[in-house]
Amino acid sequence: MSFHLARRKAVNIIMLGLTALCTLVAAGTLVFILGYLFVNGARSLNWNFFTRLPTPVGEAGGGMANAILGSAKLLLLATLVGVPIGFLGGVYLAEFGGTTFSFFVRYTTDLLNGVPSIVMGIFAYTLIVLPQKHFSTLAGGLALGVMMIPIAIRSSEEFLRAVPLSLREGAMALGASKARSIFTVVIPAAKHGILTGIMLNLARVAGETAPLLFTSFGNRYWSPGWEQPTAALPVMIYTYAVAPYDDWHQQAWAAGFVLLSLVLAVNIVARLILSKRVAPR
């Protein structure tokens, strides 16, 4: 009997220890990724990275100024496509929605959110690149924009729903129409949450590579306007990482460092804001 008990206690300690080990491995992986990237990236990073164009193979120096601008342009387009549709769709779900149609919209939103990013690339390709017969910033922006819609909808809906009903009732009691109460009372009350949601959403698509491979394609030079192929940071990381040149690998580390710093900074700030705003309620 006492042997039995000892065995149970031993199993208890061992298994609990193992779960702690699992956690350590998972958290350790992130710390390792960050550390490795920061050490390698910071070493390869210099001012030229932000100001110069890529140089031909074998020529030292050069940077990714065009890719940084390209990524910014793509994100701007993506915001213009994804945020208005997502935000207003979220307003519908939170304020006007009934049951059947809203359920359908939510369900489809979840489906769209689960679509692999490479398939979104094909979608934008067939819509814009195929008829135009050339790669363009526009196509890349559309691919990223469509990817933003589902999360924009769900996060807007969630933050609007968090606004207390009494605010709506107060506005209506003062004689405001429903639309007026939504746009002058409810949305301003949910403003911070919605903006934070958009920032997180942007950080997510900023790192997307797959949908850009055959929409915005890539470019070793500046890309004027919206109709030409453009470089983007994540795509550059990919091209440089799989190329067989050592100095390109260094550049890939630098680009990875810049991209990851941006993405993580946005994530950390956004999460801190959210947890602070949610806590006092």
Add this chain to the structure above:
Amino acid sequence: MSATPTTAIDARPTRRARSFAQRLRGGDEIAYAITFICAASVILVTALLVYQLYANSAASRAKFGWAFLYTSVWDPSAGQFGALPFIYGTLVTSGLALLFGIPLGVGAAIFLAELAPPRISDALTFLIELLAAVPSVIIGLLGVFVMIPILRAAEPAIRAVLGWSPLFSGPFYGVSLFTAGIVLAIMILPFIISISREVILSVPGDQREAALALGATRWETTWDVVVPFARKGIMGSIFLALARSLGETMAVTMVVGNDPKINHSLFAPGYSIAAVIANEFTEATGDLYQGALIELGLVLFALTIVINGAARLLVMGTTKKGAA
């Protein structure tokens, strides 16, 4: 007050009594129409996505029919396209990812939900959820320059233990199905952990108290009472992770080796659906070649939709049970 039935007293004239112009001036109808269009556009976009994939793969569907799914010759120059090697590679790498990811992820979720003090648990969960935000191309970059050298160094040890199995036969070049599986496991960990933790936390406390009161150890309580209670939700998190890993493109493309053959050794290079689309799409000339790649996209889309749907049902099932 259009769609939701409400008991609030509406002092204004009824809808019918107000003229159309009046209602427009109030702005309600306009706001309703605009937001409705935006919400409906989600359904339209999804429908358009399916239609585009279907219509643009017509050439390939007409030529190969269902045989596309079970033939294994992929020879663009001969105009012969069979998707089996890619489907195989996708399933094997995702399977490996689950094999490594499930024990690690569920174990960590148990620790974070049941054992760790709330503060430490929150901090660690925050860290692990940040891992989900790391772009896949960066995981791929580390896969190429860190994971592959590590696995090369570990190869003799792995062979010493598992070398008898045909799964670990043949030369190992670093890029392989095995490498891709490990990289994918890292990528799906945060999903399994954060959702499973959430589900385990929602298990009512009296379940634990009852087990402990009967003399069960901490581990027995967790494993025999709490985990079975949360089983459906944990399954849901695994399905979501699976859907992620099936569609994962960049990290896999960079470490899987890109060889369109069915190799039975895990140490051999392979290929996945997403990877072949990423690699060959820009150079695909002709309707048939491009159609075949788009049809692969359609297959991938169908796979992830089915698995995501199953995951949602499972997660919905448990949260309801947990709340009741």
